[in-house]
Amino acid sequence: MRGDQHTKPALVELAGVTKVYGTGGAATHALRGIDLRIEEGDFVAVMGASGSGKSTCLNILGCLDTPTSGSYLFRGVEVGRLTRNQRALLRRHYFGFVFQGYNLLSRTSALENVELPLVYRGIPAMERRRLARRALAAVGLEQHEKHSPAELSGGEQQRVAIARALVTEPQVLLADEPTGNLDTARSVEIMELITSFNRDRGITVVMVTHETEMAAYADWVASFVDGRVESIARHDEVA
């Protein structure tokens, strides 16, 4: 297992992370003790049944959410101890998100959606526009930059979300089922794109997927069962 090698400094280190939503009888144990170590440059696939805690884990990795207990070290920093604004700055400067529900701004053009993370990074308007156009072209949507999400198909919206996550060339790409709505040909294209970012620019990728073909692009696969990591294996070892 990669987790035992300790040669490179760990980018992400989860130890005994739990997440409980609600209290008392209504409490949901989304995560029941996750130990996970991700090195810089890794391409990790996260698999598991619906409700097994994959998105919850991704939210915690992306500093959107904090663990109920346990420790999350990002580059050696305990994220749980950071303030809201410090976590916002981490998200802004280190992470790119592809949300399960895309979360594009409605009534806002594809181009402007892709520009959004650049706005918060303080990139000047001209440069923003150029980078956003390039990212849209990379996902094959150069013809749709003026369209708002309501005027795009589900798969097109998903690709806008991918462009938005990649436009900043983040250190870590967190993608929740980025190909869930795409046909096979498109899926392969997107996976090639993500792989090239991972391989050529050293971007760490954590990708939730239900499809073994997509998981095959990853270096290794973490399988979630009921809020726990049941197994960690190279993709070719996955049954």
Place this chain on the structure above:
Amino acid sequence: MLYNAFRLALHEIRRNVMRSSLTILGVVIGVAAVITMVNIGSGATVQVTEQIASLGTNLLIVTPGQRMGMGQRAPAPAFDVDDAEAIAREVSSVAGVAPSSSRLVTAVFGNENWSTSVVGTDNRFLEVGNWSLEAGREFTESERRAGSAVCILGATVRRELFGNQDPLGSKIRLEKLACQVIGILQSKGQSTMGTDRDDLVLVPLRTFQRRLAGNQDVRLIQVSIDKGSSTEVAEEEIKRLMRKRRHISPAEDDDFSVMDLKEITRMLTGTTQVLTALLGAVAAVSLLVGGIGIMNIMLVSVTERTREIGTRLAIGALEREVLTQFLVEAVVLSSFGGVFGVLLALIASVVASKALRVPFVFNPGIAIVGFLFSVGVGVVFGYFPARKAARMDPIEALRHE
């Protein structure tokens, strides 16, 4: 960052033109009301000042008796012509003195009759009171001395008795006195207190005393003071003189009073200013209501855009940035209200000043204050919704339906 927030705000407002317009209506009305009230108030102040000026500046009015609160007077002997002449002779810096007495009399011409104030006086009344003749002539010296049956009509009396006819040379009846019309006064319009200043008939003082009053009394002495001289000094001199002439011992109070018109001006402008402030305050309340309207819509907008806020926070927006975005939106909204409010106030001030017959005054200072007020309303009432947006938990916001 601020530029971006500004652009986003305009974008958001354009997206909901109808709602935005209705939202700012409260602020529009509030700002317009404040500015209009203050403009009308300033107009009224100008009017008061102008009217007092038209009475003649530096005018002192000497009357027998002392004021005892609301309009009451202690009984006191009247003046006579010699008192007036003594003032003219002995008080320094006197420009003119006009003794007069008056009574309400029904004036009759043909089938027309009109109840008016008949004033017995002389030509100095015209000079001291800034009156000029529209037609005819003043009293002659012989008419004054003889107490002839001649009269000069105020514009109102002329209109009521003669309509479009030329009254010069005609005879009107004032009780037992039939007198010939020799002149017509230029109209002065309404006074500050709303009384008609043109509702009078002038006759020589002696005529009035003999034929209408049956005594030698002078009930009112108007004294005009040279421009640039102190009315206070003249007032003191008149008081000293009258005390001597009326044999008032040092222990006694004056049994006459000297009023300074300037003082009355100050008093009246003071009153209109207080009134203006009061109306302005009432109008400011409507501005407050407008602000609550903005807060309400901003809260609705924040709730509607919960997912957007979640997305922004998730992508790395700081609390401060989300706060700024919504605050700027509220301020832009309310400033639009302010701008339209100022425009509406401009129109309303013109219309209202016409309707109330007050001079039109547009005070740019108050327009600016009104606009800044609308900006302030946006900041104050936009802050709470904006803070609500900024404090959202990104995960919960993203899960919001």
